[in-house]
Amino acid sequence: MYRDATRFKRFTRRVALLGGGKFVLLSLLAGRMYQLQVIESDKYKTLAEENRINLRLLPPPRGRILDRFGRPVAINQENYRVTLVAEQVSNVEDLLDSLSGILSLSDHERQRILREVRRRRDFVPITVRENLEWGDVSRIEVNAPDLPGLSIEVGQSRKYPYASDFAHVLGYVSAVSENDVTGDPLLELPGFKIGKNGVERVFDLSLRGKAGNSQVEVNAMGRVIRELSRQEGQPGDDIKLTIDRDLQKLAADRLKQEESAAAVVMDVHNGDVLVLSSVPGFDPNRFVTGLSSRSWRELLNDPRTPLINKAASGLYAPGSTFKMAVALAALEAGIVDQDHEVFCSGHTLLGNTKFHCWEKHGHGWQDMLDAHQNSCDVYFYDIATRVGVDRIAAMANKLGLGRKTGIALPGEKNGTIPTRAWKKAALGSSWQLGETLITGIGQGFVLTTPLQLAVMTSRLANGGFAVTPRLVRPQLDDGRSADPKFKPVGISDRALDIIREGMTRVTNVQRGTAYSARISDKGMEMAGKTGTAQVRRISKAERETRVLKNHERPWKERDHALFVGYAPTKNPRYAAAVVVEHGGGGSKVAAPIARDLLRATQMRDPSGSDAVPNDEFLPSKSEEA
Amino acid sequence: MGTFFSTPRLSLGRKMLQINWGLILIVTATAAIGLAMLYSAANGSWNPWAGRQLIRFGVGLAVLIVIALVDIRFWWRYAFLIYGALLCLLVAVEVFGSVGMGAQRWINLGVIRLQPSELMKVGLVLALARYFHGLSTEDVGRIPYLIVPLILVALPTALVLKQPDLGTALFLIMIAGAIFFVAGVKLWKFVVVLGAAGAAVPIVWSTLRSYQQKRILTFLDPESDPLGAGYHILQSKIALGSGGMFGKGFMQGSQSHLNFLPEKQTDFIFTVLAEELGMAGGLALLGLYVLMMIYGFAIGLRARTHFGRLVALGITSMVFFYVFINIAMVMGLIPVVGVPLPLISYGGTAMLTLMIGIGFLINVYVHRDVTISRTGGGA
Numbered sequence A: 001m002y003r004d005a006t007r008f009k010r011f012t013r014r015v016a017l018l019g020g021g022k023f024v025l026l027s028l029l030a031g032r033m034y035q036l037q038v039i040e041s042d043k044y045k046t047l048a049e050e051n052r053i054n055l056r057l058l059p060p061p062r063g064r065i066l067d068r069f070g071r072p073v074a075i076n077q078e079n080y081r082v083t084l085v086a087e088q089v090s091n092v093e094d095l096l097d098s099l100s101g102i103l104s105l106s107d108h109e110r111q112r113i114l115r116e117v118r119r120r121r122d123f124v125p126i127t128v129r130e131n132l133e134w135g136d137v138s139r140i141e142v143n144a145p146d147l148p149g150l151s152i153e154v155g156q157s158r159k160y161p162y163a164s165d166f167a168h169v170l171g172y173v174s175a176v177s178e179n180d181v182t183g184d185p186l187l188e189l190p191g192f193k194i195g196k197n198g199v200e201r202v203f204d205l206s207l208r209g210k211a212g213n214s215q216v217e218v219n220a221m222g223r224v225i226r227e228l229s230r231q232e233g234q235p236g237d238d239i240k241l242t243i244d245r246d247l248q249k250l251a252a253d254r255l256k257q258e259e260s261a262a263a264v265v266m267d268v269h270n271g272d273v274l275v276l277s278s279v280p281g282f283d284p285n286r287f288v289t290g291l292s293s294r295s296w297r298e299l300l301n302d303p304r305t306p307l308i309n310k311a312a313s314g315l316y317a318p319g320s321t322f323k324m325a326v327a328l329a330a331l332e333a334g335i336v337d338q339d340h341e342v343f344c345s346g347h348t349l350l351g352n353t354k355f356h357c358w359e360k361h362g363h364g365w366q367d368m369l370d371a372h373q374n375s376c377d378v379y380f381y382d383i384a385t386r387v388g389v390d391r392i393a394a395m396a397n398k399l400g401l402g403r404k405t406g407i408a409l410p411g412e413k414n415g416t417i418p419t420r421a422w423k424k425a426a427l428g429s430s431w432q433l434g435e436t437l438i439t440g441i442g443q444g445f446v447l448t449t450p451l452q453l454a455v456m457t458s459r460l461a462n463g464g465f466a467v468t469p470r471l472v473r474p475q476l477d478d479g480r481s482a483d484p485k486f487k488p489v490g491i492s493d494r495a496l497d498i499i500r501e502g503m504t505r506v507t508n509v510q511r512g513t514a515y516s517a518r519i520s521d522k523g524m525e526m527a528g529k530t531g532t533a534q535v536r537r538i539s540k541a542e543r544e545t546r547v548l549k550n551h552e553r554p555w556k557e558r559d560h561a562l563f564v565g566y567a568p569t570k571n572p573r574y575a576a577a578v579v580v581e582h583g584g585g586g587s588k589v590a591a592p593i594a595r596d597l598l599r600a601t602q603m604r605d606p607s608g609s610d611a612v613p614n615d616e617f618l619p620s621k622s623e624e625a
Numbered sequence B: 001m002g003t004f005f006s007t008p009r010l011s012l013g014r015k016m017l018q019i020n021w022g023l024i025l026i027v028t029a030t031a032a033i034g035l036a037m038l039y040s041a042a043n044g045s046w047n048p049w050a051g052r053q054l055i056r057f058g059v060g061l062a063v064l065i066v067i068a069l070v071d072i073r074f075w076w077r078y079a080f081l082i083y084g085a086l087l088c089l090l091v092a093v094e095v096f097g098s099v100g101m102g103a104q105r106w107i108n109l110g111v112i113r114l115q116p117s118e119l120m121k122v123g124l125v126l127a128l129a130r131y132f133h134g135l136s137t138e139d140v141g142r143i144p145y146l147i148v149p150l151i152l153v154a155l156p157t158a159l160v161l162k163q164p165d166l167g168t169a170l171f172l173i174m175i176a177g178a179i180f181f182v183a184g185v186k187l188w189k190f191v192v193v194l195g196a197a198g199a200a201v202p203i204v205w206s207t208l209r210s211y212q213q214k215r216i217l218t219f220l221d222p223e224s225d226p227l228g229a230g231y232h233i234l235q236s237k238i239a240l241g242s243g244g245m246f247g248k249g250f251m252q253g254s255q256s257h258l259n260f261l262p263e264k265q266t267d268f269i270f271t272v273l274a275e276e277l278g279m280a281g282g283l284a285l286l287g288l289y290v291l292m293m294i295y296g297f298a299i300g301l302r303a304r305t306h307f308g309r310l311v312a313l314g315i316t317s318m319v320f321f322y323v324f325i326n327i328a329m330v331m332g333l334i335p336v337v338g339v340p341l342p343l344i345s346y347g348g349t350a351m352l353t354l355m356i357g358i359g360f361l362i363n364v365y366v367h368r369d370v371t372i373s374r375t376g377g378g379a
Helices: A004-039 A041-052 A092-100 A107-119 A134-142 A163-170 A198-202 A204-208 A245-255 A284-289 A293-301 A319-332 A368-374 A377-387 A389-398 A420-427 A433-440 A450-461 A493-508 A540-545 A586-604 B012-018 B021-041 B050-069 B072-096 B116-133 B143-162 B166-183 B187-207 B210-220 B231-243 B269-302 B306-330 B348-366
Strands: A053-058 A072-085 A125-129 A150-159 A173-175 A193-195 A212-218 A224-231 A261-267 A273-279 A342-344 A347-350 A353-356 A364-366 A527-533 A560-567 A574-580
Touching: A004 A041, A004 B166, A004 B231, A004 B269, A004 B306, A041 A053, A041 B231, A053 A224, A072 A134, A072 A163, A092 A107, A107 A125, A125 A150, A134 A150, A150 A284, A163 A198, A163 A245, A163 A273, A163 A284, A173 A284, A193 A198, A193 A204, A198 A204, A245 A261, A245 A273, A245 A586, A261 A450, A261 A586, A273 A586, A319 A368, A319 A377, A319 A389, A319 A433, A319 A450, A319 A493, A319 A527, A319 A560, A319 A586, A342 A377, A347 A377, A347 A433, A353 A377, A353 A433, A364 A368, A368 A377, A368 A493, A377 A389, A377 A433, A389 A420, A389 A433, A450 A493, A450 A560, A450 A574, A493 A527, A493 A560, A527 A586, A560 A586, A574 A586, B012 B050, B012 B348, B021 B050, B021 B269, B021 B348, B050 B348, B072 B116, B072 B143, B072 B306, B072 B348, B116 B143, B116 B166, B116 B306, B116 B348, B143 B166, B166 B187, B166 B306, B231 B269, B231 B306, B269 B306, B269 B348, B306 B348
Parallel strands: none
Antiparallel strands: A053 A212, A072 A125, A072 A150, A173 A193, A212 A224, A261 A273, A261 A574, A342 A364, A347 A353, A527 A560, A560 A574
């Protein structure tokens, strides 16, 4: 017999060892469980939540932009796009073939779609085409049974119903560029658009609103399982402009009869800008969807500068519209009075240099009112010489020329009002007397914007208060808008009365330079001043033979036509400035436009009430968009 | 026949009474937890896993009882035959399984698909127990007597490695090691073998498939490649850790229900449990396994035949290795080698293997007083 007892003894010993070993190992498992599930549990809980939860931003609807009566001029429109979910499609190529029968897909688009299909996960919707026409949407919907995996989604995109008429005021929204990124997570959303110009840019933060977010549970593949919580964003604020939509449209239509022009109409008391128009414009809607580089170059190279807001950023020699500043400087300095007379023979001599009057036969004896009425250059050569350039510049600055008005638009220009010091600093040479003469008729170094001219006219009209233009009225707590109190700029009423009388004569006396552009409606009479700014030097030789008429010269060499005016002549309320680039004479071209605008403005009297005025009188009734 | 067995056969009725119902209760409770976890893993559905697993458990229970009731001497007698048959099946998998199937682990018997390498774990226990049963204490100490059992281990291990299934191969070696150990093989021999194995590591390393090498490498630092090879282990640890002390609640595991867990119904089922029921649930399950093993040890110590003792310890070790390797694997302690959690993981052969194993354990208990001489005669 074998000795089972010894064998059992050894077996028992070994079993005890084995059991002990196993117990140690199982304790190790329990220890590890304790480590993972108790000691490090918080860390893993966080990781599990991070796994599980994705935070998605919900872009807020952008605030609308309204005109002064609350009528929208920039809105959010539903935008249809067709998307494709690859996992619902058996063969993407085949699907795109069938889709080509409905939408024409370029090879380029096709490549992009196939590339995205390969790159994205199967269940992620891929945009096939954005901004679908309604016709395409319905054709796709009708054919939906044959197009599995395709669906129409609705988004919001910015729409400017008045297209180019408001382009320079509103600007446009466009895709975020790298320079725009500020840390606002909204800006990193694909497809998010921000204001790139105009009011859209200046008020971008208010219009943008605050992003909402949605916490969604996702699985390991990234597929959304359900929404856990949702916090709606805060929609952007609406911005209410001072612009009157109908007047703005009227101005654009009127200016479009010229090649290139700008006009501003404003309230002389509170600074409300009712019209701010620059023509030609551009269609801001095209910037929203993305402009081709060819179209962009075309806009950029157009000699009529459609991208530039000529009303606030176009610089023009004011020409004779500057004469009120010269006359005021002389009156306020006490050098001349209303009765000061100058004989105009058609030119004046300074040394050997002849300075011509626009009337080459001369105006004869002219006092201050005559000189305004006839826009006599020789008279202003005389008083400019007497008062000196620095005092003219000081007056021009008081009237708001030569510096930004501070309107809420990007790219506003300062312009130039020359002084002796300015010339020394800018050009390094000293001031010449001849330059004072040229400055006296608003030529030479003087450069202003149409907006500045409107401000100047407003200050002349409102009794010398330092009104500044505004596009948006500040809101009081009770929701009503506040009218600012402007300080007097420090010009005597007596002097202003003389100037206003001169301006009234321009349009209301038969020989006045803009009599043909008068407003004859009782109580709406307009006062103003014409201006014609040379854009090239007239050579001596040319003057001796014959000065070419404007229409005989190439467009680019024709004079700029200007007009500034206010109405009514008694208790003025509205001021206007019009510049027609290379339009020829101010009296023939610019004055009628200003007349039409000021007449229509008075008829509507938009400052008078908060209700939309009757628009019967408008020459072309605007169709509602 | 009668002369062969020295003790009289017990009647079927008496044997039924002898069956260790406590152990069967523990097994059933464990399987019930497994079904609940499979039900949860399928997002609260009997399909596709829990329902089929229930049927398999039923079949397994029947097999268990049949095995338990057959006379232990029958198993002793045919131990080598069973081992040989399973070896043939492994060869068959190698030959037929290679046609039309990617992984050469399964053999299709028409009704069920068998994974012979799993069954071989029990077959090897039987064969080694039978062999050591016939050795005297002195013989166990002699090296030439170790050649046969080493061949018994080497043949199936080599076949399984060729499939290739590194996990099961190592599993077979470990079960064999446990039996060698309790059979009384000298400790220094284990030391020598382990030393030799250590020396062989670089050689074996070069023969491993790249995916196997990668698994071992990422095991060392799984977080170095969180989206690639280390993803499974990291996600498993996140699931476990986020379960905390008491878990997220039944069917509430975000990691498992959102598919962050790989193979959650098979190898990573413990993670589902630990995420949803927490450390409490994990320890409870571990407790059930410990009870199962205590039963195994007790049965082994109580048995009067050396064959029965070795079978009991071999089966108990098998259960232990299943549990330890699987749980250590999902907790990031050892490489992911693909070992299921017995009675919990979805899978037919693994379930069957374990039920067969427990069947033998109970068989040893039922026949605890039967004696078989070293050469076959009753004592």
